[in-house]
Amino acid sequence: MDVEVALHVNGTPQRLTVDTRTSLLDLLRERLGITGPKKGCDHGQCGACTVLLDGRRVNACLALAVAHDGGNVITIEGLAENGDLHPLQNAFVEADALQCGYCTPGQICSAVAVLDEAAAGVPSYVTPPGASTVSLSDEEIRERLSGNLCRCGAYVNIVRAVRSVAP
Amino acid sequence: MTTFAAKTVGAAIDRLDGPDKVTGAARYAFEQPVAHAAYLYIVQSTIARGHVRAIDATGARALPGVVEVITHENAPRLASTEDPELVVLQSNAVAYHGQIVAAVVAETPEVARHAAALIRVQYHEEPHDVELHAGREGLYQPDPENVGFEPDTHHGDVESALKTAAASIDVTYTTPHEHNNPMEPHATIALWEGDSLTLYDANQGPHAIRGDVATAFGLEPERVRVISPHVGGGFGSKLFTHGHVVLAAMAAKLVARPVKLALTRQQMFALVGYRTPTIQRMRLGTDNDGRLVAIAHDVTVQTSKIEESVETAAVVTRMMYAAPNRRTSHRLARLDVPTPTIMRAPGECPGVYALECAMDEMALACERDPIEFRIRNEPERDPGSGKPFSSRGLVACLREGAQRFGWQPHTAPAKRRDGNWLVGTGVASSTYPTRRRPTTASVRVNTDGTYRVQIDAIDIGTGARTALAQIAADALETPLERVRLDIADSALPRAGGAGGSMGLASWGTAIVEAANALREKLRTEFAGNVPAEGVEAYVEVGRNPLAERYSMHAFGAQFAEVRIDADTHEIRVPRLFGMFAAGRIVNAKTARSQLIGGMVMGLSMALFEETVIDKRFGHFANHDFAEYHIASNADVLDIDAAWIDEDDPYVNSMGAKGIGELGITGTASAIANALYDATGLRLRDLPLRLPFDI
Numbered sequence: 001m002d003v004e005v006a007l008h009v010n011g012t013p014q015r016l017t018v019d020t021r022t023s024l025l026d027l028l029r030e031r032l033g034i035t036g037p038k039k040g041c042d043h044g045q046c047g048a049c050t051v052l053l054d055g056r057r058v059n060a061c062l063a064l065a066v067a068h069d070g071g072n073v074i075t076i077e078g079l080a081e082n083g084d085l086h087p088l089q090n091a092f093v094e095a096d097a098l099q100c101g102y103c104t105p106g107q108i109c110s111a112v113a114v115l116d117e118a119a120a121g122v123p124s125y126v127t128p129p130g131a132s133t134v135s136l137s138d139e140e141i142r143e144r145l146s147g148n149l150c151r152c153g154a155y156v157n158i159v160r161a162v163r164s165v166a167p
Numbered sequence: 168m169t170t171f172a173a174k175t176v177g178a179a180i181d182r183l184d185g186p187d188k189v190t191g192a193a194r195y196a197f198e199q200p201v202a203h204a205a206y207l208y209i210v211q212s213t214i215a216r217g218h219v220r221a222i223d224a225t226g227a228r229a230l231p232g233v234v235e236v237i238t239h240e241n242a243p244r245l246a247s248t249e250d251p252e253l254v255v256l257q258s259n260a261v262a263y264h265g266q267i268v269a270a271v272v273a274e275t276p277e278v279a280r281h282a283a284a285l286i287r288v289q290y291h292e293e294p295h296d297v298e299l300h301a302g303r304e305g306l307y308q309p310d311p312e313n314v315g316f317e318p319d320t321h322h323g324d325v326e327s328a329l330k331t332a333a334a335s336i337d338v339t340y341t342t343p344h345e346h347n348n349p350m351e352p353h354a355t356i357a358l359w360e361g362d363s364l365t366l367y368d369a370n371q372g373p374h375a376i377r378g379d380v381a382t383a384f385g386l387e388p389e390r391v392r393v394i395s396p397h398v399g400g401g402f403g404s405k406l407f408t409h410g411h412v413v414l415a416a417m418a419a420k421l422v423a424r425p426v427k428l429a430l431t432r433q434q435m436f437a438l439v440g441y442r443t444p445t446i447q448r449m450r451l452g453t454d455n456d457g458r459l460v461a462i463a464h465d466v467t468v469q470t471s472k473i474e475e476s477v478e479t480a481a482v483v484t485r486m487m488y489a490a491p492n493r494r495t496s497h498r499l500a501r502l503d504v505p506t507p508t509i510m511r512a513p514g515e516c517p518g519v520y521a522l523e524c525a526m527d528e529m530a531l532a533c534e535r536d537p538i539e540f541r542i543r544n545e546p547e548r549d550p551g552s553g554k555p556f557s558s559r560g561l562v563a564c565l566r567e568g569a570q571r572f573g574w575q576p577h578t579a580p581a582k583r584r585d586g587n588w589l590v591g592t593g594v595a596s597s598t599y600p601t602r603r604r605p606t607t608a609s610v611r612v613n614t615d616g617t618y619r620v621q622i623d624a625i626d627i628g629t630g631a632r633t634a635l636a637q638i639a640a641d642a643l644e645t646p647l648e649r650v651r652l653d654i655a656d657s658a659l660p661r662a663g664g665a666g667g668s669m670g671l672a673s674w675g676t677a678i679v680e681a682a683n684a685l686r687e688k689l690r691t692e693f694a695g696n697v698p699a700e701g702v703e704a705y706v707e708v709g710r711n712p713l714a715e716r717y718s719m720h721a722f723g724a725q726f727a728e729v730r731i732d733a734d735t736h737e738i739r740v741p742r743l744f745g746m747f748a749a750g751r752i753v754n755a756k757t758a759r760s761q762l763i764g765g766m767v768m769g770l771s772m773a774l775f776e777e778t779v780i781d782k783r784f785g786h787f788a789n790h791d792f793a794e795y796h797i798a799s800n801a802d803v804l805d806i807d808a809a810w811i812d813e814d815d816p817y818v819n820s821m822g823a824k825g826i827g828e829l830g831i832t833g834t835a836s837a838i839a840n841a842l843y844d845a846t847g848l849r850l851r852d853l854p855l856r857l858p859f860d861i
Contacts, residue, residue, distance in 0.1 A: 019275060019277045019278075021277040021281075022275075022277060026276060026277075029198070030275075030276060033200065034191075035191065035194060035195075035198035036190070036191020036192075037191075038195075038350070038351070038399070039197075039352065039429065040350045040351070040352065040432070040792075041432040041791060041792050042431060042432065043432065043791060043792070043793065045432075045791060045792035045793045046350065046432075046792050048350055075191065076189070076190060076191035077190065077191045077192075079190075080190065085186075085189070085190065089189040089190060090189075092185070092189045093181050093182065093185035093186060093189055094181065096181070096182060096185075096756045096757060096759075096760045098182070098185065098188055098189070098628075099400070099628035099629070099630070099757075099760055099761070099764060100349070100350060100351065100397075100398065100399045100400040100627060100628025101184070101187075101188030101189075101193055101397065101399065101628065102195065102349075102350040102351040102399025102400060102628075103350045103399075104188050104189055105189075105191050108189060141800075142800045142801045142803070142804075143800075143801050145800045146799040146800045146801040147799075148800070149350065149792060149797060149799060150350070150800075151348055151349055151350045151400050151402070151768075151797060152350075152400055152628050152760075152764045153763060153764035153765070153766070153767025153768055153771075153798070153803070154760060154763075154764065155767065155798075155799075155800045155803040156763060156803060156805075156806050156807075157760060157763075158800065159800070
């Protein structure tokens with residue numbers, strides 16, 4: 001069954017007819033040619049497909065496109081502003097927080113959301129109970145980015161990159 | 168042999184493809200824009216041995232959007248069936264669970280997958296044999312002609328030496344099935360234009376893929392082009408051509424349009440190889456001075472019924488430590504399983520695990536500190552070949568690493584306790600051979616003083632694109648910005664793949680030689696003036712003749728601190744430090760990342776990784792990331808790597824030893840040895856799992 005959906009993707013309105021089984025990830029990659037979000041497992045287990053949907057990080061492989069009609073999607077391609085890379089993008093290059101690069105767009109989108117979540121005081125498993133604010137320590141960063149797997153093993157550099165940008 | 172003065176080489180330069188990779192601009196195989204492509208989805212066998220009796224594709228063919236269903240009945244015949252891995256849909260035989268038995272081509276990925284689920288396959292099932300265990304029937308010594316190495320070696324009399332040794336151990340280590348699991352699933356886009364085939368493919372070396380595919384289809388190699396600009400890791404699974412690549416080309420031919428195929432994570436577990444389980448018996452004996460009198464390493468591994476492949480786990484023991492009496496052996500079981508492939512440091516990774524745990528056990532058994540014991544048994548020459556080492560930095564790494572880590576010498580488990588944590592430290596050696604392959608390259612100089620370097624090298628995440636540009640810049644005595652490097656396309660000068668830690672050594676040497684040839688050509692033919700059309704030099708570099716005279720290896724020492732929760736028995740590794748000796752380091756930034764990356768995979772191997780085969784059905788039961796655990800960010804705490812200065816003029820033009828695999832060797836041993844130090848329990852089976860009662 002096909003249905004029409006409308007989405008804002010990286011600030012551009014998109015209207016297209018999709019199979020109701022189409023994931024947000026396949027819509028981006030196969031229909032719009034936005035291939036920054038990666039397919040690593042298609043089961044929400046690796047995080048390579050992480051995008052920002054209505055301001056929150058989601059695994060695009062687990063989101064059905066039809067369920068997000070009217071949604072606002074930011075992918076790795078949409079993080080730069082006025083031609084300037086997001087500070088996290090620069091920090092990842094500087095800290096060599098990547099090797100093969102396949103998990104990288106998901107890591108960075110996830111980290112963008114981590115900064116927002118911490119700023120909003122959203123606790124994680126390792127946040128001390130009752131804490132009113134969240135400080136992004138290495139432990140917090142590791143915990144909050146553990147949904148994004150990296151087989152090249154760049155984790156220590158990823159943590160360093162995120163820490164360098166965290167307030 | 169080192170022929171240039173390093174200026175750019177050695178610097179910690181940012182990865183040149185970093186900006187493309189952090190913006191999503193880097194396109195991997197499946198992401199190449201190809202018009203009017205159809206999607207291919209694979210159907211896998213649900214039995215481990217037998218044959219297909221009938222395939223009912225009526226439902227699939229009736230589905231709107233289905234272009235074609237491919238089975239052994241209508242698949243194009245291959246020109247060559249020499250490589251059993253590439254014989255796809257050529258008969259109804261089933262040799263392992265998960266083998267390709269059909270495939271669907273459809274207009275969309277959703278329809279292709281739906282149609283694949285509608286295909287009904289009937290089998291004639293035969294009893295299967297999928298379990299490896301010590302002493303099982305049918306173990307045999309592989310034929311050296313087939314496997315390319317001597318399976319057994321004997322020097323002196325191990326049995327007698329062990330009987331009269333002052334102290335000895337006889338212990339067995341095991342490692343489980345492990346899967347490479349690069350983050351990018353294997354993928355191929357196949358595109359025919361007449362009799363010419365273009366493949367956008369995720370692999371570790373386009374030339375090898377081109378050759379295999381050309382042979383399979385009976386084409387001249389020039390008619391096949393393999394392009395692989397960005398590859399999302401491989402760790403061995405993308406080095407050799409696998410059947411799905413042939414399937415994609417076959418399907419594209421059958422439907423006369425481009426076809427896109429990406430394996431699912433689940434499919435990868437059966438279709439692109441894995442590391443065999445290993446069973447390794449270690450027998451070591453020492454004299455009263457703590458010197459080894461005997462060392463024996465006997466290995467049992469598996470391969471498939473369709474192909475002989477051997478994990479050469481005992482080979483490392485032939486060169487690592489001195490002992491007058493030595494023995495190594497490899498025995499193989501042929502099972503109804505997918506063919507194992509190479510996985511990061513094939514042979515050395517599991518082999519070093521067993522050897523370096525055994526060295527720890529032996530050291531404590533003869534009451535020596537593990538570092539002092541290793542230094543005491545340092546050989547003057549390669550014990551196996553009798554050749555001198557081109558350089559051997561093991562002792563320096565052990566000493567320097569011990570100081571930086573804060574190693575406390577000990578001859579018994581410390582069993583320290585810090586609150587609720589049991590704390591221990593462990594050490595192990597790392598090593599990996601230094602080799603290089605015959606390679607070609609070309610370098611062109613333009614009148615504006617820019618250079619174009621062309622070579623079919625590849626960057627699967629290693630940093631080769633950056634390191635090769637640095638080597639080229641120094642070899643050409645020009646700033647990095649003036650070098651343009653073209654790689655990852657089989658239309659470029661022939662080169663071997665990113666495997667065996669030979670990539671940079673082979674490609675870099677060819678680039679240095681091409682630069683020298685260009686300089687010579689400019690001087691002798693053009694009096695040093697670049698003509699309007701530019702000048703190009705092309706070189707073919709052969710094997711390293713000095714490898715006949717020297718034993719060439721990289722070394723290292725790894726140190727681990729392990730903490731075990733006294734209640735939950737959770738194992739944490741708060742500190743892991745690697746000190747390496749790997750010749751000249753070309754890029755200090757990417758090299759550190761690569762060494763740390765190897766150590767992270769070693770930590771993952773020590774604590775998590777294990778694929779479980781269900782003997783009832785012969786399939787890998789935990790075939791995804793939810794159940795096959797790899798280290799996540801929260802598992803990795805303080806890990807660092809450093810290296811000593813090492814000048815080795817014999818290995819290649821840069822004096823650089825490969826580091827892609829060095830980092831994973833020894834990590835699991837250091838962690839297991841630290842666990843013993845913390846608990847007094849010697850766990851010999853990976854992954855490390857503490858018993859309920861400690």
